[in-house]
Amino acid sequence: MSSRTALYFGVLGPVAAWRGEHRIDLGWTRQQAVLAVLLLELNRPVPVSTLIDAVWGEAPPQGVRNTVQTNISRLRRALREDPAADRDGLVQRTDAGYLLRADPAQVDLVAFEQELEAARAYRRAGDLSAAATAVESALRRWRGDPFTGLDSPYLHTQRLRLAECRLAARELWAELLLGRGEHQSVVAELTALVSAHPLRERLRELLMLALCRAGRQAEALAAYQDARITLADRLGVDPGPRLRELHQRILAADPEPCPPPARVVTGTATRPPAAPPSAIPAQLPAALPAFAGRRAELLQLHAAAAAAAQRDRLDSVIVAIDGMPGVGKTALAVHAARAVAEQFPDGQIWLRLGAFATDRPPMDPHEALAELLPAVGVPGPEIPECLQARAALWRACLRERRILLVFDDATGHDQLRPLLPGPGHCLVLITSRRRLTALEGPCTLELHPLPAADADTLFLRLAGREQESDPATLAELTARCGRLPLAITLLAGRLRHRPRWTLRYLLDLLSSSCTMLGELHAENITLTAAFELSYRGLSTGQQRLFRTLALFPGTEIEIPATAALAGQDPRDTRRELEQLYDNHLLTESAPGRYLLHDLVREYARGLAEAEDPAPGEAALGRLLEYYLHTTALISTRVLADAPLAVPALPSRFAPDPAAEIDTDAGALAWLDRESASLTACLTSPQARGHAALVIALTTALHPYLCSRGRWYQSISLHQNALALAQHTGDDAGRAAALHHLGSLHRLTGDYPGALRDLGEALASYRALGHLRGEAGARAELGVLHIHTGEHDTAATHLAAAHRGYLLLNNRLGLAHTQLHQGILHHHRGDHPGAAADLDRAQRAYRALGNQLGQAHTLTALGRLRADAGEHQPAITTLTEALAGYRALGDQLGQATTLRLLGDSHRQAGDPVAAHRHHIQALTYFTAADDPQSQAGARHHLAILHLGAGRARETQPPAIATS
Numbered sequence: 001m002s003s004r005t006a007l008y009f010g011v012l013g014p015v016a017a018w019r020g021e022h023r024i025d026l027g028w029t030r031q032q033a034v035l036a037v038l039l040l041e042l043n044r045p046v047p048v049s050t051l052i053d054a055v056w057g058e059a060p061p062q063g064v065r066n067t068v069q070t071n072i073s074r075l076r077r078a079l080r081e082d083p084a085a086d087r088d089g090l091v092q093r094t095d096a097g098y099l100l101r102a103d104p105a106q107v108d109l110v111a112f113e114q115e116l117e118a119a120r121a122y123r124r125a126g127d128l129s130a131a132a133t134a135v136e137s138a139l140r141r142w143r144g145d146p147f148t149g150l151d152s153p154y155l156h157t158q159r160l161r162l163a164e165c166r167l168a169a170r171e172l173w174a175e176l177l178l179g180r181g182e183h184q185s186v187v188a189e190l191t192a193l194v195s196a197h198p199l200r201e202r203l204r205e206l207l208m209l210a211l212c213r214a215g216r217q218a219e220a221l222a223a224y225q226d227a228r229i230t231l232a233d234r235l236g237v238d239p240g241p242r243l244r245e246l247h248q249r250i251l252a253a254d255p256e257p258c259p260p261p262a263r264v265v266t267g268t269a270t271r272p273p274a275a276p277p278s279a280i281p282a283q284l285p286a287a288l289p290a291f292a293g294r295r296a297e298l299l300q301l302h303a304a305a306a307a308a309a310q311r312d313r314l315d316s317v318i319v320a321i322d323g324m325p326g327v328g329k330t331a332l333a334v335h336a337a338r339a340v341a342e343q344f345p346d347g348q349i350w351l352r353l354g355a356f357a358t359d360r361p362p363m364d365p366h367e368a369l370a371e372l373l374p375a376v377g378v379p380g381p382e383i384p385e386c387l388q389a390r391a392a393l394w395r396a397c398l399r400e401r402r403i404l405l406v407f408d409d410a411t412g413h414d415q416l417r418p419l420l421p422g423p424g425h426c427l428v429l430i431t432s433r434r435r436l437t438a439l440e441g442p443c444t445l446e447l448h449p450l451p452a453a454d455a456d457t458l459f460l461r462l463a464g465r466e467q468e469s470d471p472a473t474l475a476e477l478t479a480r481c482g483r484l485p486l487a488i489t490l491l492a493g494r495l496r497h498r499p500r501w502t503l504r505y506l507l508d509l510l511s512s513s514c515t516m517l518g519e520l521h522a523e524n525i526t527l528t529a530a531f532e533l534s535y536r537g538l539s540t541g542q543q544r545l546f547r548t549l550a551l552f553p554g555t556e557i558e559i560p561a562t563a564a565l566a567g568q569d570p571r572d573t574r575r576e577l578e579q580l581y582d583n584h585l586l587t588e589s590a591p592g593r594y595l596l597h598d599l600v601r602e603y604a605r606g607l608a609e610a611e612d613p614a615p616g617e618a619a620l621g622r623l624l625e626y627y628l629h630t631t632a633l634i635s636t637r638v639l640a641d642a643p644l645a646v647p648a649l650p651s652r653f654a655p656d657p658a659a660e661i662d663t664d665a666g667a668l669a670w671l672d673r674e675s676a677s678l679t680a681c682l683t684s685p686q687a688r689g690h691a692a693l694v695i696a697l698t699t700a701l702h703p704y705l706c707s708r709g710r711w712y713q714s715i716s717l718h719q720n721a722l723a724l725a726q727h728t729g730d731d732a733g734r735a736a737a738l739h740h741l742g743s744l745h746r747l748t749g750d751y752p753g754a755l756r757d758l759g760e761a762l763a764s765y766r767a768l769g770h771l772r773g774e775a776g777a778r779a780e781l782g783v784l785h786i787h788t789g790e791h792d793t794a795a796t797h798l799a800a801a802h803r804g805y806l807l808l809n810n811r812l813g814l815a816h817t818q819l820h821q822g823i824l825h826h827h828r829g830d831h832p833g834a835a836a837d838l839d840r841a842q843r844a845y846r847a848l849g850n851q852l853g854q855a856h857t858l859t860a861l862g863r864l865r866a867d868a869g870e871h872q873p874a875i876t877t878l879t880e881a882l883a884g885y886r887a888l889g890d891q892l893g894q895a896t897t898l899r900l901l902g903d904s905h906r907q908a909g910d911p912v913a914a915h916r917h918h919i920q921a922l923t924y925f926t927a928a929d930d931p932q933s934q935a936g937a938r939h940h941l942a943i944l945h946l947g948a949g950r951a952r953e954t955q956p957p958a959i960a961t962s
Contacts, residue, residue, distance in 0.1 A: 007079065007090075009039055010108045012162070013143025015150065017079060024078055030055060031071045033150045038091065038100035039107055040158060045096035049591055054154035063665045066887075072098055108141045109162070115141075116169050120310065123176065132176040135169055142166060167197065174206045183213040194223075198230050201240050208246055220250055281347040281375040284337050284406070290461035291335050293454025294328070297321075297445055298336055301429070304443065305340035308427040309402065316398075316426040320436045323447035324584040324597060325356075325530040326486030329431040330408055332447065337406050337429060344427065346401035349375050351419075355411040356433060356533040362411045365418040369394055372419065376401070391418035399424050407431070413438040433534055435582045449483035449597070458485060462492035465503070473503040480510055481520070482599045487527050490520045517602055531603045534583055545576045546585060549596055550604035551616045552623070553684035554677035556595045561677070564626035565619045593673070617689045620681065624693040627678050632700040634667040638888065639703035641845070641853040642779060642816035643772055643805075664851065668889050671704045682717055691724040695733035702740045706747070707852075707890040709927065715744045732773075735764035739777055746784050749932045754784050772813070775804030779817055786824050794824050812853075815844035819857050826864050834864050852893075855884030859897050866900065871908035875901060892933075895924035899937055906944055914944055 010016040015032040017024040026032045033055045038046060051068055052060050061067070076091050092099045104110040115138035122131035146162045147155050170193060177186045190207040197203055204227045211220035224239070224247045231237050238244070301319060308317040321329045341348050351371060354362045369390040373383050376397040384390050398421040410416050410432040416439060420428060428442075436442065450458065455478040460466045481487035495501055513519050520527040535543060548566045549557070562577060563570040577594055580586040586594045596604060608616065636644055660666030678701055681687060687694050698721040705714040718741045725733035742758030745751070758781050765773035778801035785794035798821050805813030822837030838861050845853030858881035866874035878901045885893035902917035922937040 006106070007081075007102070008106050008108070009035075009102070010143060011036055011039055011146055012108045012112060012141055013146070014148040015039075016143075019081065026078060027071075027074055029150055030067070031074055033147070033152060033155065034068065034071045035075055035100075036147050036150060036155060038098060039109070041100075042104060042107055042110065043099065043101055045094045045099040047097035047590065051098065055152055057152050057154070062660075062663050065669065066665065109146075112138045112141045112169075113165070116165070116172070119169075119172060119176070123172075123179075124311065128176050128179045132173065132180065135173045135176065139166070139169055139173065167193075167200070171202055171206065174203075174210070178206065178209055178213065181213075183210045186210050187214065187216075199234065201227070201231075201243050204239075205243050205246060208243075208250070212250055217250055221247070224250075280345075281349050281403075283350040283375070284341060284348045284404075285334050285350060287338055288331055288335055290458060291331060292458035292461060293450050294332050294335075294447075297332060297447065298339070300443075300445060301332075301336040302340060305343050305404075305427050308425055309343050310425075313425060314423050315441075316421045316424050316428060318420065318428040318430065318442040319445055320430045320432065320439065320442040321445045321447060322432050322435050322584065324484075324600070325433060325534050326484045326527055327447045327449060327584075328485035329433075329447055331485060333406050333408060333429050333431050337404055340427070341404060344402045344404040346403045347375070348404040348406070350406045350408065352408045353410045353415060355409045355415075356530075356537070357409070358529070358533065362415065365415055366390065368415075368419055373397070376403070387418060394419070395422040398422070398426055402426065405429070409433075410436070412436060433584050435584070437582060450478075450485060450488075452478065452483065455481070455483040455488060459488050459492045462489055463495040465495065468503060470503045473507050477503060477507055477510070480507075480516055482597055484527070484597075484599065486530060487520050487599060490522045490525065490527060493522045494519075515602060515606070517599060517606070520599075527599065528603060531600060534585055535603075535607070537583065538579070538585075539576075541572070542576050542579050545573065546580055546604055547608040547611055548619060549580075549586075549594075550601055550608045551619050552677075553620070553686070554680035556589050556593050556673075557677065558594075558674070559592050561623060561626060561674075562594070564622045567619065567622055590673075617686050620684065620686045621690045621693065624681060624687065624690050624697060627674070627681060628693055628697045628700060630661065630670070631678065631697060631704075634661055634671060635700050635703045638664050638667050639707055639852060640812070641819070641850060641856055643776055643810055643813050644699065644703070664887065672889070675701070675704065675708075679713070679717070683720065688724065691728045692730060692733065695721040695725055695730060695737060699736045699740055702743075706744075707888065707892065709892045709895075709924075711744050711747050715741065715748070718744065731764055731768055732770065735761050735768065735770065735773055735777075738764065739773065739780065742777075742784070743780055746780075746787065751784065751788055755781075758784065771804055771808055772810065775801045775808065775810070775813055778804065779813070779820065782817075782824070783820050786820065786827055789827075791824060791828055795821075798824060811844060812848060812850065815841050815848065815850070815853055818844060819853065819860065822857075822864075823860050826860070826867070831864060831868055835861070838864065851884055852888055852890065855881045855888070855890070855893055855897075858884065859893070859900065862897070862904070863900055866904045866907065869907075871904050874904045875908065878904060891924050891927065895921045895933065895937075898924065899940060902940060902944070911944060915941075918944060 006020060008018045010018075015026065015036045017026060017035070026035060034051060037051055037054045046054075048065060048068055052064050055068075056064060072091055072093075079090050090101060092101055104114070115134045119131045119134035119138065122128070122134060146159045170189070174186045174190055174193075177183075187207070187210045190203060190210055194200075194203050194207050204223060208220040208223050211217070211223060224243065227239055227243060231239055239247075304317045304319050307313060321333055323329050337348060337350075349372065351368060352363075353368065354360060366387045369387070370383060373390065373394060374380060376394075378393065378397065384393060402425045403421075405419075405421070405426055405428045407416065407419060407428065407430045410430050412432075412434060413436060416430065416436070430436065430442065435444075435446075449455070452475060456471070456474050459474060459478050459481075460468065477491065478488060481491055491506070495503075495506055510516065510519055517526075517528050535546065538546060545562070545566055545568075549562065552562075552565060557565070559574050559577060560570055563573040566573060577586065581588055581594065585600060586596060588594055632644070661670050678697065682694055682698060682701075698717045701717070702714055705711070705717075718737050722734060722737040722741065724730070725737055738757045738761035742754045742756075742761060745754035745757060758777055762774060762777040762781065764770075765777055778797045782794045782796075782798035782801060785791070785797065798817050802814065802817040802821070805817060818837050818841035822834045822841060825831075825834035825837055838857055842854060842857040842861070845857060858877050862874045862878035862881060865871075865877060878897050882894060882897045882901065885897060898917045898921035902914045902921060905911075905914035905917060918937060918941045922934065922941065925934040925937050
């Protein structure tokens with residue numbers, strides 16, 4: 001990229017972007033705030049929920065997720081150099097969220113941080129001139145307050161953090177100039193800084209030094225008096241020891257009260273006095289025989305070690321490494337500690353605190369300090385008895401030393417707090433299965449299972465099979481291990497000691513085994529034992545909920561669903577889920593959504609089956625009730641343009657108010673999140689014991705699956721529901737399943753199958769005296785016969801449906817029949833009759849607040865106007881329909897309307913707009929289970945291309961995700 005087209009971003013001032021010398025218009029403030037958050041997390045995915053919290057805070061508006069998508073789309077357009085280029089090249093959508101991918105050198109904040117770090121490195125090496133140049137370059141990048149004009153709690157916090165970084169850089173600049181003897185040149189700058197930050201003692205100390213070295217001792221003493229008075233008036237405290245010491249030296253007329261620091265020569269930087277040889281511990285475990293991956297984590301730990309070694313750092317660096325059992329916390333700590341050990345010449349101490357030891361209770365801090373103090377040279381007889389005195393002595397021993405401390409397998413903050421060093425240059429690595437949420441100050445490093453490639457590498461190294469090539473089998477083996485390092489170690493060890501076994505033989509052995517956990521063992525070490533230790537540490541209620549979670553047929557589960565599954569209060573459920581999460585027995589995939597690692601799930605399932613196999617069916621019944629109640633509520637209010645055939649069943653469970661399903665956007669978002677869980681429950685073998693719930697939930701889910709184009713999935717679910725209804729003698733459920741199967745067969749082009757199923761449904765409804773069902777089946781038969789061209793038969797069915805709904809006073813049903821009567825008039829060529837019926841349907845749907853029905857009616861009206869040659873009115877009407885479908889996330893509605901818009905633009909003489917709409921329609925049809933519509937979309941594209949004199953390929957583009 002040339003300098004004229006290079007893209008640069010700025011957050012150190014108003015949020016800005018430049019392409020070369022041209023400043024880009026970034027739009028409204030919220031859009032700029034979204035960009036600011038992405039830049040702060042450069043090259044890291046930001047979940048949508050995090051973006052919302054960061055930009056809008058605790059009170060986001062309704063439909064905020066759509067607003068985020070809109071802002072992202074506008075940013076993509078603004079930042080794109082070539083309008084025809086791939087829109088996802090810069091701002092990408094990943095499974096984990098939105099990601100802004102750019103070179104760090106393109107962002108002023110990153111460049112500032114890199115230059116500041118370079119200045120510190122030059123200073124450590126003794127090159128003060130290069131250090132001053134680097135820090136001056138870093139400071140020139142500032143254009144004002146970060147994110148000027150933008151405000152949210154998140155950005156306010158970041159603004160304060162960056163302001164502190166800027167102030168630290170200005171302090172460093174002053175120190176460097178003083179070190180070079182340029183005393184007079186920094187006095188004015190330091191005077192201004194002290195005025196702006198009167199409580200910052202380091203600035204006052206630098207000002208006194210500058211004045212003293214410039215021969216202005218009286219002014220230096222006056223500066224101290226000003227500091228003393230200000231601190232006393234504002235805080236009621238005296239100046240700190242460094243400032244007081246400097247004051248005394250000036251008063252005492254020290255021959256060199258303020259000597260400039262001698263130039264530091266590379267390699268001879270000062271550090272705290274070394275401990276005597278007898279007290280230099282070297283306790284790190286041996287190097288690991290095999291280690292793979294964790295590159296990002298190792299970089300973070302190396303950076304922590306470098307930070308601890310900085311001469312101007314006041315506090316030691318603490319890093320807490322946490323993660324689930326067997327994820328490799330200790331292995332990472334050993335590997336990292338050995339890699340950075342040379343940076344801590346006063347020793348390396350390793351202490352296992354035994355939170356999950358099998359042979360003894362966890363070590364208490366009193367006992368731990370009795371082991372730690374001798375390691376730094378304190379004789380046993382001189383160790384105090386009191387815990388507080390031991391902790392104070394321990395901190396005093398570490399104050400002037402650079403020591404690496406590793407506390408392995410920690411219990412929690414009560415155990416750790418007395419062991420942590422105070423001010424100094426130590427690095428502390430802590431490993432724990434628990435999240436140390438009550439411990440102040442540590443950086444947190446959460447470990448997850450290894451990425452696939454690293455897991456494969458580790459397996460081959462441990463198995464001694466690095467030359468063996470069977471990548472597919474290897475990938476399956478490590479996947480069976482859940483990519484947990486401990487599981488991989490145990491399984492690879494079996495292979496290493498059986499040289500005649502192949503990877504394929506081992507995989508076949510695992511496939512024939514009843515449990516994966518039973519295969520993961522080596523001598524007396526098992527993964528089950530590791531899980532068991534964590535399970536024992538739970539309360540009775542947490543253990544019960546942990547076992548219950550294994551009964552869930554899906555993958556991710558929300559808090560209200562968990563409460564229904566467990567049959568307990570949602571507030572208690574939330575607290576217990578958070579405890580399981582803090583113990584790393586659960587993963588939180590999104591706020592309030594949890595899942596079990598596959599091997600943890602297998603362990604929990606074994607516990608549940610051993611405890612009592614019976615509660616599983618009852619738990620699933622409660623969960624199905626909750627899902628049915630919420631799904632039926634959403635489908636009836638948001639997704640149905642006609643009355644649903646859902647049997648009325650009581651429910652003991654209500655949806656979570658936080659899900660905001662009372663709004664259309666919130667309701668649809670809930671179904672998008674939960675549809676996989678709903679499907680998993682419906683297809684679970686245990687669900688056969690709840691036939692009525694399965695049938696009802698299947699029919700309630702039908703409108704959503706249709707709106708998303710998942711017709712064949714819905715057919716499979718309804719066939720299962722039909723079989724259950726027939727098996728249990730549920731005639732109403734059988735009629736409902738046949739009713740929807742008929743609709744689905746029509747949508748997939750199987751008109752004979754649709755006629756058969758709808759005919760059977762109609763007969764069943766009549767036999768049951770189910771008037772609403774009969775009217776619904778009649779209406780669907782009318783729609784079917786419109787598609788087959790049998791208009792008289794269609795008119796008969798629609799008229800009968802209309803009479804039925806009129807008798808029931810069902811306004812939604814009447815609107816539905818009026819819509820399709822209008823479509824029938826259109827097919828018969830009666831345009832005035834069609835317009836009248838569609839107008840009545842539109843007014844009825846609008847009165848009911850039914851957005852889907854309004855979108856359907858607008859589509860029909862747009863088609864009618866297009867056939868009448870009214871192309872511009874047709875485009876206006878279809879565009880309105882498209883907006884309605886988009887608000888509902890109805891992909892098939894969008895696809896159909898886009899195709900109609902493409903035709904209308906072609907007939908209106910705008911082939912560019914026509915091509916754009918047809919391509920978008922084909923994209924949606926390709927994503928859906930609708931090969932017939934895909935073919936139709938390609939046909940319309942071909943007509944367009946032939947009309948334009950082009951016959952090019954019409955392959956669909958990649959599907960847009962936002």
